[in-house]
Amino acid sequence: MAHPRPTVIVPGKMSQRVLDRLPESFELVWLASSDPALVTQDVAERVSAIAVQGALPTELMDAFPKLEIIANFGVGYDGVDAGHAASRGIVVTNTPDVLNDEVADTAVGLLLNTLRRLPVAEQYLRQGRWVKDGAFPLSPLTLRGRSVGLYGLGRIGLAIARRLEAFGVSIAYHSRSRRDDVEYIHYPTLKALAEAVDTLVVIVPGTESTRATVNGEVLSALGKNGVLINVGRGSTVDENDLIAALQNGVIAAAGLDVFENEPHVPEALMALENVSLLPHVASASEATRNAMGNLVVDNLIAWFSKGEALTPVPETPFERNKG
Numbered sequence: 001m002a003h004p005r006p007t008v009i010v011p012g013k014m015s016q017r018v019l020d021r022l023p024e025s026f027e028l029v030w031l032a033s034s035d036p037a038l039v040t041q042d043v044a045e046r047v048s049a050i051a052v053q054g055a056l057p058t059e060l061m062d063a064f065p066k067l068e069i070i071a072n073f074g075v076g077y078d079g080v081d082a083g084h085a086a087s088r089g090i091v092v093t094n095t096p097d098v099l100n101d102e103v104a105d106t107a108v109g110l111l112l113n114t115l116r117r118l119p120v121a122e123q124y125l126r127q128g129r130w131v132k133d134g135a136f137p138l139s140p141l142t143l144r145g146r147s148v149g150l151y152g153l154g155r156i157g158l159a160i161a162r163r164l165e166a167f168g169v170s171i172a173y174h175s176r177s178r179r180d181d182v183e184y185i186h187y188p189t190l191k192a193l194a195e196a197v198d199t200l201v202v203i204v205p206g207t208e209s210t211r212a213t214v215n216g217e218v219l220s221a222l223g224k225n226g227v228l229i230n231v232g233r234g235s236t237v238d239e240n241d242l243i244a245a246l247q248n249g250v251i252a253a254a255g256l257d258v259f260e261n262e263p264h265v266p267e268a269l270m271a272l273e274n275v276s277l278l279p280h281v282a283s284a285s286e287a288t289r290n291a292m293g294n295l296v297v298d299n300l301i302a303w304f305s306k307g308e309a310l311t312p313v314p315e316t317p318f319e320r321n322k323g
């Protein structure tokens with residue numbers, strides 16, 4: 001047989017762990033980009049799996065008639081049209097749980113950076129200003145006495161909440177369904193949560209139902225002592241409303257790991273002093289990214305060897321035709 005192993009296509013950038021492990025069990029075809037024009041007819045007919053990091057254009061998905069599985073590098077799979085995959089009987093997998101602790105650690109770090117301006121203080125020291133100008137200015141904001149609201153209390157939201165308990169702040173949340181296994185107060189709407197707290201941490205998926213839900217109205221409800229932290233997806237926050245709220249003192253500060261049009265961050269946001277910005281690094285340690293990479297490959301192996309993916313997304317609860 002010319003190609004006894006399943007053929008996996010990887011369009012564009014991908015975790016090195018995935019690229020290193022795939023050839024042990026699969027024929028790996030790497031594409032320089034997601035452009036379907038790069039796919040030869042021969043490859044198109046062979047491909048039964050895609051491993052993807054970031055966006056997968058639907059035209060590329062549809063270039064492969066025998067596609068069975070799309071293994072997404074990341075727990076968020078907003079870059080893959082899972083509804084379309086479902087309509088074709090294609091299973092989509094993601095990388096839940098293995099990154100919860102790393103992302104939660106980063107969220108707490110970003111919150112502290114935003115409140116206490118620690119990255120700015122470090123730059124002050126490095127620029128010799130401690131010697132020249134004396135002590136760094138006191139931070140107007142503190143975590144002391146804050147009430148934190150989590151927008152999303154799933155796997156990562158809960159890991160953030162558990163960490164925040166140790167900081168002695170009050171914790172509440174909004175999600176569509178109330179959890180029975182926590183004591184935190186549940187608010188049935190995002191606006192009600194924003195009215196009740198002064199610190200909002202966004203950790204919901206980037207879907208149509210969350211798109212631009214953190215808008216001017218929600219930010220006004222958060223109030224002038226309010227702090228917004230976003231470690232979910234940029235699409236959840238209306239960036240223009242956020243910039244206006246930060247410029248006009250509608251809220252006090254924001255810490256952002258994710259943006260609407262990554263890697264582009266609006267100049268207006270970068271010009272503000274009351275923001276702390278990270279380039280989407282919440283899960284970005286070697287150990288955690290390798291664990292995510294392993295789960296991508298293990299999903300593919302499980303699918304082709306056992307007929308079941310390890311972590312399929314809810315839209316595609318399929319089993320492989322074992323016959």
Ligand code: NAP
Pocket residue numbers: 075076077096097099103151152153154155156157174175176177178203204205206209210231232233257258280281282283
């Ligand atoms: P999860 O376990 O599925 O939790 C999602 C939470 O959001 C649940 O509490 C869910 O509750 C809530 N939710 C979903 N849609 C909602 C809506 N329309 N309104 C209100 N609440 C809603 O997901 P996870 O593993 O914690 O990951 C969450 C997201 O974090 C990922 O999808 C990804 O986008 C993002 N993320 C970012 C990074 C980063 O590097 N910055 C890293 C990892 C993950 P209900 O369903 O009850 O509403």
Ligand code: 8YV
Pocket residue numbers: 053054073074075076077099280281282283
């Ligand atoms: C990764 C993420 O940065 O898992 C997610 O949803 O956003 C991050 O862990 C991303 O998947 C890498 O492309």
